[in-house]
Amino acid sequence: MIQILAFYLFAIVVVASAAMTILARNPVHSVLWLILAFFNAAGLMVLAGAEFIAMLLVIVYVGAVAVLFLFVVMMLDIDFAELRAGVMRYAAVGLALAIALAAEIVIAVGAWQAGGIQLGRRIAPVDGAKPNIEALGELLYTRYLFVFEAAGFVLLVAMIGAIVLTHRKRGDVHKQNINRQINRRQKDATRNMKPPVGQGVEL
Incomplete structure (x- = not known):
């Protein structure tokens, strides 16, 4: 019960x-x-x-x-502060x-x-006297060995695909040039512009 x-x-x-x-x-x-x-x-x-x-x-x-x-x-x-205030509430x-x-x-x-x-009913017949971990390991590495290896292979392919999609080169995205940023001179970092009145800002 x-x-x-x-x-x-x-x-x-x-x-x-x-x-x-x-x-x-x-x-x-x-x-x-x-x-x-x-x-x-x-x-x-x-x-x-x-x-x-x-x-x-x-x-x-x-x-x-x-x-x-x-x-x-x-x-x-x-x-x-708001989070701590709502603790007592x-x-x-x-x-x-x-x-x-x-x-x-x-x-x-x-x-x-x-x-x-x-x-x-059980998915796979196991000896009831065996501990749970021992029975699980015996099934995974004997009867379902190829399925277990296939699942690992699928996860490996998914991981490689995620890495490839993350590191692919895109034409519309400019890559960061760290050396150029470090070697930039101070006078090239900012420009003092004096735009005339009514003509807007030069981009």
Whole structure:
């Protein structure tokens, strides 16, 4: 019973937080909603018996999103005084979300100890006595080896394509000449113009 309750709880929160990630106007709030979606998706993976994928979601994705959050704060023009002023206004909402996350963790641990959800069918047959990580590695490097290598090749081609598109030469864009900028004399940097009245500015 607790497994079904945890599944519906995590699934509803994942869908709701994903929707709020798109609908939130503040990019900082959008990143926080995305982190909440990742945590609840990790809870779903725990219920499905994939503890390794759940840890990857928490460690890799949430860690990467935290770095993204840092860059968003650094690059955007955010008024920190206004941001600090709104902390107390949303303190009750933040406390409620913290309590909800703590309750979800307790429910997830209870559902995991109860045995998780029995899936209707497996994608690939594995020995139930093997640990999750060992079974995943055996499937990836035996039965799905060529598919795994093809996925890596596709990612490599995508990376090379992104580099080629970034460094291609365009005729309408002038390349920066650093030596010319450094060797420029001071008198060539600015010009003192005295345009006559009514004739505009010479470009």
